[in-house]
């Protein structure tokens with residue numbers, strides 16, 4: 001019987017992700033062509049959808065690393081975690097991160113012309129979040145080669161990094177304290 005970790009379901013998942021990306025791109029281009037009075041709000045809605053998808057991945061990935069660390073290299077569990085991590089990174093997190101950046105930069109330029117202390121601080125923290133993303137992506141490749149040397153405790157600790165950054169970013173963008 002076919003398993004979800006086999007190649008075919010993986011190819012389906014990739015196709016669905018490509019479809020979602022194309023749908024998102026067509027929606028964005030359609031919005032620019034239509035140019036409604038509240039275009040800014042539409043783009044902000046798309047930005048928040050992309051942010052939620054990216055954050056979901058950033059929260060879940062270190063949880064997978066924690067369990068993967070305990071799995072014996074070469075075991076069925078370990079191979080299953082490799083598939084889960086690879087798909088989460090390539091199908092959800094990478095596209096969501098790119099969309100968050102593109103739409104966020106548009107919002108920052110179109111209304112704020114990249115001005116404002118809160119915006120600079122927010123962008124600085126998003127750069128840190130992106131560094132965390134790259135760090136997780138490198139860990140996925142290390143796990144794929146069975147070369148992870150870090151403990152489950154370490155990954156539990158790393159689990160907190162996206163949480164703390166997300167809290168600060170949301171406070172900055174909503175409260176705009178400076």
Ligand code: HEM
Nearest residue numbers: 044048051100101104105107108123126166169170173174
């Ligand atoms: C990639 C770089 C990013 C840039 C340049 C950026 C920029 C912006 C800008 C200019 C706004 C509009 C603010 C307003 O109209 O009041 C906005 C909205 C928002 N952003 Fe981002 N953003 C980025 C990434 C993120 C990330 C990573 C998060 C969450 C972790 C986030 C969460 C939000 C939220 C929740 C809003 C809605 C705020 C509101 O309407 O009150 N953004 N973003």
